Amino acid sequence: MFKKILNNTILVLTLLLIAAAVIVLAGRLTLPAAHAQVSAQAQVTKACTIWEIAIFPNRVHVLCTTPYIDGAESISYFAYPTSDSAGASRYLSLFETAKATGVTVTIYFNTGDHTGTTFGCQAADCRKITGAQLP
Numbered sequence: 001m002f003k004k005i006l007n008n009t010i011l012v013l014t015l016l017l018i019a020a021a022v023i024v025l026a027g028r029l030t031l032p033a034a035h036a037q038v039s040a041q042a043q044v045t046k047a048c049t050i051w052e053i054a055i056f057p058n059r060v061h062v063l064c065t066t067p068y069i070d071g072a073e074s075i076s077y078f079a080y081p082t083s084d085s086a087g088a089s090r091y092l093s094l095f096e097t098a099k100a101t102g103v104t105v106t107i108y109f110n111t112g113d114h115t116g117t118t119f120g121c122q123a124a125d126c127r128k129i130t131g132a133q134l135p
Contacts, residue, residue, distance in 0.1 A: 043130060044068070046107045048078070050099045053092070058119040060088045061126065062095050062107075068127075070111050077126035078107045081119040094132050106133040 048064035061079035068075040082088045098105040108131035116128035 042111050043108060044111055046075075046078070046109070047104050048107050049102075049104050050095055053095050053099055055092065056082075056120060058082055059116075059121060060092050060095075061121065062105075064107075067125075073124065075109075075125055075127055077121065078109060078129050079116050079119065079121040079126055080129045081116075083119065091129060091132060094134060098134060103134055106135075108132065 046064065046068040048062065049066070050062050051065045052063040054061050054063070059079045059081055061077050063077055066076075080088050080091045095105065097103070107129055109127040109129055111127070113128055114123045116126055117123050121128060
């Protein structure tokens with residue numbers, strides 16, 4: 001029992017140290033838009049308290065506790081394709097850090113961009129991530 005508690009404590013402390021390092025070093029992660037049509041759309045931000053992080057063969061996505069409301073659309077999911085494995089890995093690391101530490105992450109996306117449907121992001125409630133930032 002004591003060994004299990006000790007191992008869990010070590011794991012939590014390790015995650016907090018990693019999170020602190022990522023917060024200090026990460027600054028702002030912004031990746032360029034992949035399509036010319038995206039740049040013509042309105043880029044906005046969403047302060048997201050992460051409720052869920054999911055990894056699928058074609059995408060990494062987060063579910064925010066509150067949606068971004070865009071007219072009649074309610075956008076709660078933000079995703080990035082795993083076809084760019086390095087970018088997906090960076091986003092996953094940043095999102096895991098935010099979730100583990102309870103920090104709100106700022107997500108950058110384009111409101112009218114439905115290109116995420118090519119990697120499983122539903123047009124009605126999901127947008128492709130173009131950048132993310134920790135405070």
